[in-house]
Amino acid sequence: xxxxxxxxxxxxxxxxxxxxxxxxxxxxxxxxxxxxxxxxxxxxxxxxxxxxxxxxxxxxxxxxxxxxxxx
Amino acid sequence: xxxxxxxxxxxxxxxxxxxxxxxxxxxxxxxxxxxxxxxxxxxxxxxxxxxxxxxxxxxxxxxxxxxxxxxxxxxxxxxxxxxxxxxxxxxxxxxxxxxxxxxxxxxxxxxxxxxxxxxxxxxxxxxxxxxxxxxxxxxxxxxxxxxxxxxxxxxxxxxxxxxxxxxxxxxxxxxxxxxxxxxxxxxxxxxxxxxxxxxxxxxxxxxxxxxxxxxxxxxxx
Amino acid sequence: xxxxxxxxxxxxxxxxxxxxxxxxxxxxxxxxxxxxxxxxxxxxxxxxxxxxxxxxxxxxxxxxxxxxxxxxxxx
Numbered sequence: 001x002x003x004x005x006x007x008x009x010x011x012x013x014x015x016x017x018x019x020x021x022x023x024x025x026x027x028x029x030x031x032x033x034x035x036x037x038x039x040x041x042x043x044x045x046x047x048x049x050x051x052x053x054x055x056x057x058x059x060x061x062x063x064x065x066x067x068x069x070x071x
Numbered sequence: 072x073x074x075x076x077x078x079x080x081x082x083x084x085x086x087x088x089x090x091x092x093x094x095x096x097x098x099x100x101x102x103x104x105x106x107x108x109x110x111x112x113x114x115x116x117x118x119x120x121x122x123x124x125x126x127x128x129x130x131x132x133x134x135x136x137x138x139x140x141x142x143x144x145x146x147x148x149x150x151x152x153x154x155x156x157x158x159x160x161x162x163x164x165x166x167x168x169x170x171x172x173x174x175x176x177x178x179x180x181x182x183x184x185x186x187x188x189x190x191x192x193x194x195x196x197x198x199x200x201x202x203x204x205x206x207x208x209x210x211x212x213x214x215x216x217x218x219x220x221x222x223x224x225x226x227x228x229x230x231x232x233x234x235x236x237x238x239x240x241x242x243x244x245x246x247x248x249x250x251x252x253x254x255x256x257x258x259x260x261x262x263x264x265x266x267x268x269x270x271x272x273x274x275x276x277x278x279x280x281x282x283x284x285x286x287x288x289x290x291x292x
Numbered sequence: 293x294x295x296x297x298x299x300x301x302x303x304x305x306x307x308x309x310x311x312x313x314x315x316x317x318x319x320x321x322x323x324x325x326x327x328x329x330x331x332x333x334x335x336x337x338x339x340x341x342x343x344x345x346x347x348x349x350x351x352x353x354x355x356x357x358x359x360x361x362x363x364x365x366x367x
Binding site: 050 | 319322323325326329330332333336352355356362
Binding site: 004007009011018026030 | 126
């Protein structure tokens with residue numbers, strides 16, 4: 001039995017399995033797509049995001065705002 | 072020329088006159104293929120030797136399934152966009168709660184804070200005021216409510232500073248009952264914020280609030 | 293009567309009968325799975341479903357775990 005026949009018999013032959021496969025892969029697809037886009041975005045904007053800037057600001061990056069607890 | 076004109080005119084006179092005589096079974100629309108005289112050509116020479124019909128099927132069904140996958144993910148995304156547009160946005164959520172440090176309010180003093188654009192009255196009541204609020208006879212009230220139902224801690228009275236009559240902001244430590252007085256139409260509220268005299272129909276409203284850090288901090292909202 | 297007709301008509305309550313149900317039972321379960329998967333697609337962004345179900349999926353559930361520090365959240 002060839003490769004294509006195996007795929008056809010396991011996934012597409014029964015309609016219920018076909019529909020279930022479609023929905024399950026849609027579930028997997030949308031989360032992995034979301035993860036992929038988010039990681040691309042965060043990589044593309046590295047250094048400009050709040051989580052990167054936060055520590056820089058907290059460690060004395062701003063001289064004009066804080067008045068106390070800095071020597 | 073004349074014969075041509077005659078033959079053109081002929082159908083105008085009687086459209087069915089020149090129809091050929093055909094058997095009625097050829098007019099029937101059922102099972103056309105049974106009557107077909109078309110001979111299917113033999114494509115045998117063009118077909119691959121090791122042809123696997125499952126290959127083309129797999130490809131076709133994969134495409135159908137991919138379309139289903141993308142449409143269901145897109146449908147879900149569309150529905151989610153519409154549904155989540157109904158929930159409160161981040162700027163509203165950020166304004167939803169107000170923190171007040173209660174340590175700065177001495178006994179017997181009022182403080183007004185702004186919460187969601189509305190004034191909130193906070194009063195640090197003295198013991199005599201608490202006693203006064205509890206000694207009121209329920210039958211004397213327009214909107215009967217026990218003082219204990221209006222406070223979480225009798226020391227702290229927290230309520231919405233909007234007159235229940237027409238929405239003015241009452242003045243603190245004023246009026247005939249030692250509580251609040253609405254200057255717009257003369258509603259008098261007592262030390263528990265209950266309506267005692269004047270046109271207002273209800274007691275001053277109590278917002279949702281909580282005490283934190285051993286009652287040194289009040290969170291309204 | 294020929295057996296294949298009597299098999300279809302015997303012991304039936306309307307169109308449903310035990311033999312018929314037993315024959316399609318595996319397919320019914322598979323349809324149930326497909327239905328559950330479609331529900332999963334549409335509840336993926338629902339916070340309560342995320343915290344009770346999807347975060348508990350091994351490895352894959354990391355997608356739904358919120359790693360935002362507490363001081364960066366609005367409330």
